[in-house]
Amino acid sequence: MSKNFSFGLRGKLVVIVVTGIVIGFTIIGVFRLNQAKQKIILEMNRSGNERVTLIAEAFSNLIIGYDYSNMESLSERIAKQDDVLQIDVRNKAGKIMVSRISDDYTPSSSKDLLFKSVIQFGGEPAGSVELKISLKRLETTIHETYTNIILEQVFFAIFLSILIFVVTSRVIVKPIGHFRDLMNTILNNPSESSHQKLVIKNKDEIGDLALIFNSMNNQVHEYQQRLKDKYNLADSALVATNEQLKIRTADLEKALRLVEQLAITDSLTNLPNRRHFDDYLATTFSRAVRFKEPLCMILLDIDHFKQINDTHGHAAGDYVLKELGKLFKSRIRETDVCARLGGDEFAILLYRAKIDDAMNWSQLLLRIIREHAFTEAGITLTVTLSIGIAQITADNHSIEALYNATDNALYEAKRRGRNQAVIYPFE
Numbered sequence: 275m276s277k278n279f280s281f282g283l284r285g286k287l288v289v290i291v292v293t294g295i296v297i298g299f300t301i302i303g304v305f306r307l308n309q310a311k312q313k314i315i316l317e318m319n320r321s322g323n324e325r326v327t328l329i330a331e332a333f334s335n336l337i338i339g340y341d342y343s344n345m346e347s348l349s350e351r352i353a354k355q356d357d358v359l360q361i362d363v364r365n366k367a368g369k370i371m372v373s374r375i376s377d378d379y380t381p382s383s384s385k386d387l388l389f390k391s392v393i394q395f396g397g398e399p400a401g402s403v404e405l406k407i408s409l410k411r412l413e414t415t416i417h418e419t420y421t422n423i424i425l426e427q428v429f430f431a432i433f434l435s436i437l438i439f440v441v442t443s444r445v446i447v448k449p450i451g452h453f454r455d456l457m458n459t460i461l462n463n464p465s466e467s468s469h470q471k472l473v474i475k476n477k478d479e480i481g482d483l484a485l486i487f488n489s490m491n492n493q494v495h496e497y498q499q500r501l502k503d504k505y506n507l508a509d510s511a512l513v514a515t516n517e518q519l520k521i522r523t524a525d526l527e528k529a530l531r532l533v534e535q536l537a538i539t540d541s542l543t544n545l546p547n548r549r550h551f552d553d554y555l556a557t558t559f560s561r562a563v564r565f566k567e568p569l570c571m572i573l574l575d576i577d578h579f580k581q582i583n584d585t586h587g588h589a590a591g592d593y594v595l596k597e598l599g600k601l602f603k604s605r606i607r608e609t610d611v612c613a614r615l616g617g618d619e620f621a622i623l624l625y626r627a628k629i630d631d632a633m634n635w636s637q638l639l640l641r642i643i644r645e646h647a648f649t650e651a652g653i654t655l656t657v658t659l660s661i662g663i664a665q666i667t668a669d670n671h672s673i674e675a676l677y678n679a680t681d682n683a684l685y686e687a688k689r690r691g692r693n694q695a696v697i698y699p700f701e
């Protein structure tokens with residue numbers, strides 16, 4: 275880029291300068307040539323007139339004395355001069371007395387100048403002299419002058435072109451090149467642009483350009499800085515918002531987990547509710563069927579719970595429900611589940627437990643409850659349970675069938691007088 279730029283500007287300068295100088299010098303040259311030609315012609319006329327006057331004076335005595343011999347010899351000598359083509363001496367009446375023609379005079383081809391002078395003697399006209407001078411010398415002189423002028427013009431044109439080229443190169447192209455290099459350096463190092471200024475000492479348009487560039491560069495830097503500050507501000511705000519969002523998300527997740535937990539938990543006893551129990555039963559049932567493993571379901575219902583409520587109040591009833599929940603939970607394995615189905619009814623799933631194990635577990639539970647002291651607000655409450663037990667069998671091959679079988683067993687326990695456990699099928 276830089277090479278093209280330098281070449282372009284210098285090239286244009288050379289073309290402009292040389293064209294200007296050639297035109298200028300051509301005009302000056304033509305003018306000088308015309309002047310020189312006029313001067314030479316004037317000089318030729320002046321010297322021709324002088325010569326013919328002197329010749330007339332030389333012939334003055336000779337013409338009065340009719341000295342033909344000397345007139346001829348003088349004419350001969352004059353005719354032999356380089357530029358003389360012809361000399362004619364005439365008497366007072368105009369009759370030619372002597373005439374000499376140069377050896378190389380050919381009137382058809384030669385261009386000539388004619389000079390005349392009156393021959394005077396004692397202040398009176400005694401005859402006349404005509405002198406033809408060749409223009410050849412004049413043409414040679416003009417040609418030489420032309421050549422000299424053209425050579426001078428060409429020499430000065432070349433000299434002036436070089437001078438102007440060098441001066442303009444130094445005064446215009448060099449500062450512009452410097453200007454361009456500095457701009458390039460600044461543009462290629464944008465991060466340092468604030469510290470870099472164009473230092474140009476020219477007090478001209480280039481200097482003005484540098485000042486404008488510096489001011490623009492400053493404005494750009496300030497704008498960048500403002501943008502950076504705004505970006506940083508926005509960034510920190512974003513970070514803070516992000517943090518808040520994280521906290522909010524964590525809170526929401528926590529709340530969601532709680533809601534989920536609440537949705538499947540009985541709020542009074544903190545045991546799983548019916549919904550959770552049904553889901554768990556569905557999973558466990560299919561697993562037990564698939565792997566042919568024993569699964570027992572137990573339904574537990576408080577005997578005459580309505581009476582407890584009615585006699586001792588709802589709070590006493592709640593206490594009994596909570597206390598039973600704790601007892602059930604403490605008596606089952608980690609892998610088993612105990613849920614409150616609603617009201618005073620509970621359910622327990624004993625996975626990989628046979629019907630006898632379930633019966634033994636129920637008997638033990640009945641005994642524990644009988645021995646447990648249910649005391650609320652200083653009053654001891656009598657709490658007993660009825661329990662129905664069923665397991666997966668060929669008959670109970672669906673969840674609904676298992677449910678019904680267990681429910682039937684519970685109903686049978688109630689029917690038989692409560693406070694006991696009954697296995698389905700019963701007799």
Ligand SMILES: Nc1nc2c(ncn2[C@@H]2O[C@H](COP(=O)(O)OP(=O)(O)OP(=O)(O)O)[C@@H](O)[C@H]2O)c(=O)[nH]1
Nearest residue numbers: 575576577578579580581583588589591592617618
């Ligand atoms: N305190 C309290 N009582 C409840 C709650 N849910 C249901 N009950 C009461 O539990 C009682 C259940 O009574 P029933 O299902 O009629 O049966 P029961 O009195 O236990 O009689 P049997 O089951 O036949 O022995 C009703 O009086 C309900 O109002 C509860 O969350 N807290």
